[in-house]
Amino acid sequence: MKIIITFIVFCISLSTFAQKDLNRNGRIDVYENENNSIDLRVLDLVTQMTLEEKIGQMCQYIGWRTSEKETKNEDLKVNYKFSTHDAIDLLKEGKIGSFLFVENQKDCNILQQASFESRLGIPLLLAIDAIHGNGMTKEGGTIYPTEIGMASTFDIDLVEKIAAQTALEMRSIGYHWTFSPNIEVVYDYRWGRCGETFGEDPFLVGQMGKAMIKGYQGSLDQTNILACAKHFVGGGISNNGYNGSPADISERTLKEEFFPPFQEAVKAGVYSIMPAHNEINGMPCHMHESYLNDMIRKDWGFTGLYVSDWMDMEKLYSIQKTVSSETEAFEKSVNAGLDVHMHGPKFLEAMIQLVKEGKVQEKRINEAATIIVKSKFELGLFENRLTKRQNVKETVLKKEHRETALEAARKSLVLLKNNNVLPLKKDNNKIFITGTLADNQAMLGDWAIPCDKTDVITPLAGVKQSLNKTSTVDYLDMGSIFSMKDSLIKEARDRAEESDVVVIVVGEHGQRNQKPNYQTLGENVDRPVLCLRGKQKELIKAVHQSGKPIILVLIGGGPIAIPWEVENVDAIIQAWEPGMYGGKAIADVIFGDVNPSGRLPFTIPRSVGQLYNHYKLKPSSYARGQFLEQARTPLYPFGYGLSYTSFEYEIIEYSKSISTSDDVHVKIKVKNIGDKIGDETVMLYVNDIISSVATPIKELAAFKRISLGVGEERVVEFTIKNKQLSFLDKNMKRIVEAGDFELMLEGSNRVKLKEIFNAY
Ligand code: BGC
Numbered sequence: 001m002k003i004i005i006t007f008i009v010f011c012i013s014l015s016t017f018a019q020k021d022l023n024r025n026g027r028i029d030v031y032e033n034e035n036n037s038i039d040l041r042v043l044d045l046v047t048q049m050t051l052e053e054k055i056g057q058m059c060q061y062i063g064w065r066t067s068e069k070e071t072k073n074e075d076l077k078v079n080y081k082f083s084t085h086d087a088i089d090l091l092k093e094g095k096i097g098s099f100l101f102v103e104n105q106k107d108c109n110i111l112q113q114a115s116f117e118s119r120l121g122i123p124l125l126l127a128i129d130a131i132h133g134n135g136m137t138k139e140g141g142t143i144y145p146t147e148i149g150m151a152s153t154f155d156i157d158l159v160e161k162i163a164a165q166t167a168l169e170m171r172s173i174g175y176h177w178t179f180s181p182n183i184e185v186v187y188d189y190r191w192g193r194c195g196e197t198f199g200e201d202p203f204l205v206g207q208m209g210k211a212m213i214k215g216y217q218g219s220l221d222q223t224n225i226l227a228c229a230k231h232f233v234g235g236g237i238s239n240n241g242y243n244g245s246p247a248d249i250s251e252r253t254l255k256e257e258f259f260p261p262f263q264e265a266v267k268a269g270v271y272s273i274m275p276a277h278n279e280i281n282g283m284p285c286h287m288h289e290s291y292l293n294d295m296i297r298k299d300w301g302f303t304g305l306y307v308s309d310w311m312d313m314e315k316l317y318s319i320q321k322t323v324s325s326e327t328e329a330f331e332k333s334v335n336a337g338l339d340v341h342m343h344g345p346k347f348l349e350a351m352i353q354l355v356k357e358g359k360v361q362e363k364r365i366n367e368a369a370t371i372i373v374k375s376k377f378e379l380g381l382f383e384n385r386l387t388k389r390q391n392v393k394e395t396v397l398k399k400e401h402r403e404t405a406l407e408a409a410r411k412s413l414v415l416l417k418n419n420n421v422l423p424l425k426k427d428n429n430k431i432f433i434t435g436t437l438a439d440n441q442a443m444l445g446d447w448a449i450p451c452d453k454t455d456v457i458t459p460l461a462g463v464k465q466s467l468n469k470t471s472t473v474d475y476l477d478m479g480s481i482f483s484m485k486d487s488l489i490k491e492a493r494d495r496a497e498e499s500d501v502v503v504i505v506v507g508e509h510g511q512r513n514q515k516p517n518y519q520t521l522g523e524n525v526d527r528p529v530l531c532l533r534g535k536q537k538e539l540i541k542a543v544h545q546s547g548k549p550i551i552l553v554l555i556g557g558g559p560i561a562i563p564w565e566v567e568n569v570d571a572i573i574q575a576w577e578p579g580m581y582g583g584k585a586i587a588d589v590i591f592g593d594v595n596p597s598g599r600l601p602f603t604i605p606r607s608v609g610q611l612y613n614h615y616k617l618k619p620s621s622y623a624r625g626q627f628l629e630q631a632r633t634p635l636y637p638f639g640y641g642l643s644y645t646s647f648e649y650e651i652i653e654y655s656k657s658i659s660t661s662d663d664v665h666v667k668i669k670v671k672n673i674g675d676k677i678g679d680e681t682v683m684l685y686v687n688d689i690i691s692s693v694a695t696p697i698k699e700l701a702a703f704k705r706i707s708l709g710v711g712e713e714r715v716v717e718f719t720i721k722n723k724q725l726s727f728l729d730k731n732m733k734r735i736v737e738a739g740d741f742e743l744m745l746e747g748s749n750r751v752k753l754k755e756i757f758n759a760y
Contacts, residue, residue: 054369057097108174127177135448146445149412151601163215172395183209190241195557199601206264229265231276244277409585415596423592432499445577446522462587496546508556597679616696645674671713
């Protein structure tokens, strides 16, 4: 068979010979002819590749210029010998398939230019962590709210649009692969990466992840990029919330809660998956063959590529201690299914040796090389690997993208409390604004290097821009979270007394690349408490003594537990990390130019003691236990969020009786009965009232965000898929059990409606 295919390939090769210019080998190969099918081109190319070239495709290195600075990095100190010079040489020798974090367009082009000179001229895949916009490149990029804010919008189309715009900006510079979306379900809010995720609910996380994948990958052409669903799995419930520490999760919880978003991603055709740093029930994710290979590839049908996380193959030896050498680590990872090795100098030689010794089959290397080069054909890189400066200028930060960033920021803000103090008047108002995060770039969140100041509207700038001339703004900079001075706290109280109203902007500083100890949350920056850190609460208490109304704005990529503040301030806006125009969006909500509409994708606890108080608790969670110092209920439930208007609901039609294999259809009427235009997210939950295995008291089954004018009403139709009524029975088999189910609807004004239907 192989001989026949090779013969056909050879014939086609001859037939195309005359059509094009000869390549550097003095011929035009099948893989070089864009008129041939991708499968044929891939086959031709892989057939021509040496073992070393195939393994070379599996090698990814940290960006070229960046790599010179990175020699200081702890991970690289030992045996690090990868310099600019080496990179170009290795590339020409066909020993590199991919880079991550190339800093700018010029460097992308220099590297791609060098790739022409390798024996087969295979282009590079250039990757970057464009997590909420392309925030890590020196070229600049539109910075949207982080995922926690995107999830709060409950706006699937918007999230898809953000991803598509990010893809456009990336491609214009020369990047083709983002390590996004992070679709981990989060239970432990101490984990610094909550802000990178879509929250605690697997259904919401799955829907958001799917939208992002669609936006990034589109139909995989010159305007699209590869998405990467990460990190598989369990980082959101790791020991102590430390990034990468072990996670012990029951099989049931894995299957019910943590796997579903990844299953959705595979169904959506995600091109790559990154295993998690952590081990799961004792087995490191980077060598978890039964998950990566047997379950995800074979059972779920994943056809894309696995990329290791940053030197995590090596960490099987250096940290997790499950293998006795780095070489064995490479062996175990690649045999478990890993295709791309993210950074490190030893992989190539070690892998060649492993194949020679028969410890890794060449077939496995062929599979990896095939999928990697296939992605390059699909992205059109063989025809188009270089980019033009003009395109960068026209695409990066273009008007339409900036508008989306503002729209997303506006839709992501969650109004948690309002004692009728909001919206504020723009005229004749003396506003005092203070806090640690009122006038810096913390609002950009992690995975964004500092932006040009002219591209960012901070809360202070937003408030100033919104006010009319008859009003004044007084601002007091409180310094960073862990260095607030007592004298400034006292001054804040005094200046509050001179004002009509105070806006305090506090929370967590998530943006990276800051001074040491400046970043308080993010990757590898976890937290021991969930309350406001440093002296931020003291600041609020001091200002509270002034007796002036306080509007508290919370910035940060994770829930903040603030029961005292909830009792004592007049309004609270949970702004998460709203991106480059976050300050404008915050001011728009404060002054009523925008009606707040975000809803919580996380349950907000009262303290760190309520860590696992997510909304999908089982019925007995509420039966006995209690803390003497605090109520059992969370501070704010999942899905919470106020509006300046009010909505009325009616469940007008639903399937009252279904068979256990049917879907459920529901029609809901929603009416805006307030005096302001507003957006509402209709959320429908379902509960299997009695089940033979304990199941959650409610599960989000459907949601839709709609806009309603004053007095306007709309009918929203939902279909709850049969699978959404199912659970894993005592034999771990998925079933829908006959019996009564509850349909529950919760509105932003806390209206709760309930109906019962029966499955027979
Ligand atoms: C993170 C990944 C990221 C990778 C490359 C790792 O430390 O865990 O999420 O994609 O670095 O930057």
